[in-house]
Amino acid sequence: MKKEQVPQDSCKSYSGHKKLIYAVDEQGHYQGVKSSGWEVEGFATEMAVQAMDNELEKMKAAFIAGEVSPIAYYMPLFRFDLMSLAHATGFFQWQIKRHLTVKVFATLSDKKRTKYCDAFNLTLAELQNPVINS
Amino acid sequence: MTPIENTVTHQQSSHCESGVVANMLNSQGLALSEPMVFGLSSALTFVYLPMVKVGGLPLIAYRMPPKSIISSVCKKLGVKLSSQKFSNAEQGMKALDEALAQGKLVGLQTSVFWLPYFPEDMRFQFNAHNLTVYGKNAEGDYLISDPVFEHVVTCRPEDLKKARFAKGMLAAKGLMYVMDVPTEPVNLAPQIRSSIKKTAKMMSGLILPFFGIKGIRHLAKKINKLDKKSPQEAGMFLANIVRMQEEIGTGGAGFRFMFASFLDEASTLLDDKALFEISQYATEIGDLWREFAMKAVLYCKKRKNISLQDVVDSLELCADQEVILREKLLQWSK
Numbered sequence: 133m134k135k136e137q138v139p140q141d142s143c144k145s146y147s148g149h150k151k152l153i154y155a156v157d158e159q160g161h162y163q164g165v166k167s168s169g170w171e172v173e174g175f176a177t178e179m180a181v182q183a184m185d186n187e188l189e190k191m192k193a194a195f196i197a198g199e200v201s202p203i204a205y206y207m208p209l210f211r212f213d214l215m216s217l218a219h220a221t222g223f224f225q226w227q228i229k230r231h232l233t234v235k236v237f238a239t240l241s242d243k244k245r246t247k248y249c250d251a252f253n254l255t256l257a258e259l260q261n262p263v264i265n266s
Numbered sequence: 267m268t269p270i271e272n273t274v275t276h277q278q279s280s281h282c283e284s285g286v287v288a289n290m291l292n293s294q295g296l297a298l299s300e301p302m303v304f305g306l307s308s309a310l311t312f313v314y315l316p317m318v319k320v321g322g323l324p325l326i327a328y329r330m331p332p333k334s335i336i337s338s339v340c341k342k343l344g345v346k347l348s349s350q351k352f353s354n355a356e357q358g359m360k361a362l363d364e365a366l367a368q369g370k371l372v373g374l375q376t377s378v379f380w381l382p383y384f385p386e387d388m389r390f391q392f393n394a395h396n397l398t399v400y401g402k403n404a405e406g407d408y409l410i411s412d413p414v415f416e417h418v419v420t421c422r423p424e425d426l427k428k429a430r431f432a433k434g435m436l437a438a439k440g441l442m443y444v445m446d447v448p449t450e451p452v453n454l455a456p457q458i459r460s461s462i463k464k465t466a467k468m469m470s471g472l473i474l475p476f477f478g479i480k481g482i483r484h485l486a487k488k489i490n491k492l493d494k495k496s497p498q499e500a501g502m503f504l505a506n507i508v509r510m511q512e513e514i515g516t517g518g519a520g521f522r523f524m525f526a527s528f529l530d531e532a533s534t535l536l537d538d539k540a541l542f543e544i545s546q547y548a549t550e551i552g553d554l555w556r557e558f559a560m561k562a563v564l565y566c567k568k569r570k571n572i573s574l575q576d577v578v579d580s581l582e583l584c585a586d587q588e589v590i591l592r593e594k595l596l597q598w599s600k
Contacts, residue, residue, distance in 0.1 A: 133523060133553055145513075147385035150416055152278045154301065154517045154527040160546050161534075162301070162527035164278070166416070170518075172556075172563045176508035179566070180321075181387050183502065211379060213321050216391045220434035253380070253428055 134158075135165045143169025145177045184208055192264060201237030202262045203228070206252050220251040270366050271401035276411040276418050280517030280524055283335040284309070285413025286396040287445075290371050291345065293400075296447040300413075305528025306457055307338040308464040310521055314481040316488065323506040326485070328520030332394035332436060336373070340445060342457045349443035355431045358440030359423065362399060365444060372399045373445070375438035380429035383412070383419040392514075393436040399426075414515070458532045459599050465525070466595035469588060479592070482585040490578045497568070504562040504577070511559055519559075522552035544594050551587045558584055 135155040150166040157163060188208040195205040207217055214225045221228070223244075230236045231248075242256060249259050275292045277300070279285025284304040291298050304310070309330045318325040329335075340347040352358035365372045377393045378384055400418075401409040407420040421429075430440045471478030485507070492500040511520040517527075529545035532538070558580040564572040 133518070133549070133556065145385065145387035147387065149385060149388075150278075151414065152280045152517060154280065154523040156530075156549055160530070160542070160549070162523075162530045162545075164280075164300075166278070167518075170512065172508065172560050173512035175563050175566070176505040176559075177387060177513050179501065179505040180509055211390050215319060216321075216434055219437075220391075220432070222433075251433065 135163065138165045138167050139170035140168045141171040141174060143171070143174035143177070145169070145174060145181065184211060195262070196264065198234065201232055201234050202259060203237060203248055204232040205262055205264070206248070206254070206259070207232075210252050212251070217251060221247045223247065267402070267404065267406055269402060269404045271403075271409060272366065272369050272371055274371055274398060274400035274411050274418075277413070278416050279413035281329075281515045281521070282396040282413055283332065283515075284524070286373050286398050287336055287339050289411055289413055290373060290398055290445050291343075291447060293371055294445070294447045296343070296345070296452070299527075299531060301524050301527035302454075302531055303335065303339050304521070304524050305465075305532065306342055306454075306461045307335040308461045308468065309335050309338075310465050310525045311468050312478055312481045312520070313476060314485045314488075315476055316484075323502060326507055326510040328511060328516060328522075332375070332396075336396075336443065342461070343452050344448040344450075346446040346448075347443055348446075349441060351438075352431075352440035355427055355440065358430060358442070359427055362442055363402070365442070366399065366401060370444045373397070373443040374399060374426075374430055375441040376426070376429040377432035377434075377438065378429075380425060380432055381412075381421060382425050383410075383415070383421060391434065393432055393434055393438055395515075455536055458536065462529075462532075462595055463599035466592050466599060469592040469595075479585050479588050482581060482588065486578050486581040486585065489574065489581065493574050500574075501566040504566055508559045508562050511555060519552035519555040522548060522555055526552055540598060544591070544598060547587075547591055547594060551584065551591055554580070554584045554587060 133155045135157055138153050138155050146169045150168050152164045153167045154162050155165045191200060191205045191208055194200045214228055217228055218225045245256060245259055249256055273293060275289060277289055279300045284300045288298055288300045288303045311330055313327040315325040350361060362372055374397055376395050376397060378395045379389050379391050397410050397412040399408050399410055403409060407422050408426050410419050410421055412419055430438055469478045471480035475484045492503060512518055517524045526545050526548035529541055529548055533541035533545055561572055561577045561580045565574060565577050
């Protein structure tokens, strides 16, 4: 890539930041060039962010409707999935799936809830009663 | 509290790990560019692990696993690397403060998600982000040289603590490291040759079809079968590859440009024209990877003039050209 070709597409996900890209000058020698983003990369990033946001919206609605436990809401909020949350809490994925239900969550001990508090960086009170901002 | 500010040369980098190493060594007078650090550590590779899922999508990487750049460069250059992990977060923060008070620059492994200075859309659960702490201001906030940012940043102690001790995959467990450069000058020439040889050897892949050129072809086959999936699923699969290649800690084209930059610098250093030609070849390969990313995204956008076969062909072309690059590198480093 030539340095004039380094994209400057002002990607939304960069939030005004710039990244360093290596590109060549006329002689084919490299130098670092700052880039405000590439539209292609931005599309892929936004697709991933959109998927996570959709999941969050879905879980938010389900939580408000009383269909799922607070963990189901917090999991996408903190950008976790079942596997990463399992690694972060030490629970098995099947255990977490159960904890996502209102019924099982209600029976969880404080000790188990604290593991989620640590992963989400929340207090017990915050874990049990999420403040949902729209 | 009394502020501490140790001398740091903050240079923005493409990738966190190579950037931290370059910045920490440069700050101590051992001048090395980021691409040189990347090349010397033979960090360039390709990995496609369909059975390891991250966010429900397969793991794809264009470089060696975290920490390999740090350890390999320090070993090659005779830099003394002292690293520590902690079971207790308070102790980990205390050790950081002590090292800063001794005038050290301290490298840390952290979780991207818990660093508030990252823009929202760049924050995700990834626990192997590297940065350098170079001091503490009067308010008690840490002074940080984060190599992927243009300028130095600050971070509150409680946030940094959370970022260092976040649990999960690749958990840092508070990992901190200090580097001490050797007193004798380092001769890079033999190191350059051996690291290029290692990169070339790794490119062919191991017995398993997940690494190097074999891995690329395996991924191409997988893409070929995407038309059996829903457009949504196929789109997510392709976008994930593009993200791993362009967004996640890279200078673009899955580190191919950074590697070419290393070859370019090495050719100047060794006054070797042949190596410069290989660098130009590697640049063309980087361009091919960018073309692949573009086609993949165009397919996601359902542009009629791009078929799945075009995307596959584009990736196969990258593999074909990397076969030739490998031969050139092997020939050169013989």
